[in-house]
Amino acid sequence: MIQLRNVTKEYRTDGTAVAALRSVTLHVAEGEFVALVGPSGSGKSTLLTILGVMNPPTAGDVIVDGIDVYDLSLERQADFRHEYVGFVFQQLQLVPYLTALENVLLPLAVARLSRREKVQRATEILARVGLAGKERRLPGQLSGGEQGRVAVARALVNQPPLLLADEPTGNLDSATGAQVLALFRELHRQGQTIIMVTHNPETAAFANRLIHIRDGQVISESRVISAKTGHNGKAPAQLTRGLSPARRGYSDDLLASRRSISRPMTA
Numbered sequence: 001m002i003q004l005r006n007v008t009k010e011y012r013t014d015g016t017a018v019a020a021l022r023s024v025t026l027h028v029a030e031g032e033f034v035a036l037v038g039p040s041g042s043g044k045s046t047l048l049t050i051l052g053v054m055n056p057p058t059a060g061d062v063i064v065d066g067i068d069v070y071d072l073s074l075e076r077q078a079d080f081r082h083e084y085v086g087f088v089f090q091q092l093q094l095v096p097y098l099t100a101l102e103n104v105l106l107p108l109a110v111a112r113l114s115r116r117e118k119v120q121r122a123t124e125i126l127a128r129v130g131l132a133g134k135e136r137r138l139p140g141q142l143s144g145g146e147q148g149r150v151a152v153a154r155a156l157v158n159q160p161p162l163l164l165a166d167e168p169t170g171n172l173d174s175a176t177g178a179q180v181l182a183l184f185r186e187l188h189r190q191g192q193t194i195i196m197v198t199h200n201p202e203t204a205a206f207a208n209r210l211i212h213i214r215d216g217q218v219i220s221e222s223r224v225i226s227a228k229t230g231h232n233g234k235a236p237a238q239l240t241r242g243l244s245p246a247r248r249g250y251s252d253d254l255l256a257s258r259r260s261i262s263r264p265m266t267a
Contacts, residue, residue, distance in 0.1 A: 001161070001193060002028040002051065007060035009046055020046040021057070022216040030161070033188040034195045035207035043216040044197045045166055051195060052085050052164050053077050065161070082110065086155030088165040092147055094139040100126060101135035104154045111158070125153045129183060144172055145179035152183055163187070165196040169203055181206045
């Protein structure tokens with residue numbers, strides 16, 4: 001699904017180049033739950049923003065489902081983010097004066113769906129994350145764990161193949177954080193591809209593959225089998241979704257930029 005080849009990211013400060021990432025090469029398969037682990041300043045969040053097509057690398061290639069994403073125009077990159085990527089932020093970023101349903105509807109603003117279809121989809125995804133009956137509540141009327149679930153529902157409402165999470169439990173207490181991570185684990189079991197940034201080993205243990213980053217480089221990686229994950233990191237075959245943009249209503253122009261389309265939609 002995702003290939004990074006010799007990805008380097010440099011920032012310039014007072015004319016001096018500072019490397020945030022150094023020749024990172026890795027592959028993430030469809031259906032994996034990956035944790036990017038490392039101390040503050042290691043480059044893990046920079047890597048996540050590059051994967052999310054928000055931060056072009058200084059050098060190297062980023063290929064997602066056959067698309068060289070940074071070869072796309074800025075307009076097509078925006079299309080790609082909308083179709084392919086869901087984000088869960090550390091601060092959750094819920095709009096306090098909008099209901100849970102209205103927050104989840106926000107990513108559908110530009111979707112070519114009727115208002116009724118949008119509301120139906122948002123309602124269904126809220127039910128999927130355990131918030132049926134709470135669609136009309138404001139964030140302040142929800143618990144911390146429920147707010148986290150709204151943020152996850154908003155990230156998933158466009159049905160993206162890839163879910164990116166940047167320290168999703170960083171501002172939550174341990175009990176609330178555990179609720180959000182349990183939801184991630186369930187989504188992974190259903191075939192969702194997830195890449196999560198964390199510095200917390202307990203949080204990382206919910207993933208099935210750990211990639212350790214230090215000083216902008218991948219220093220090691222391992223697969224995890226634990227009571228928290230429940231299996232060896234491979235999504236159940238019957239639940240894994242193909243990623244063909246042709247079957248997801250992708251535009252002809254962006255479709256033409258693909259190198260191959262080999263996997264049919266299965267769900």
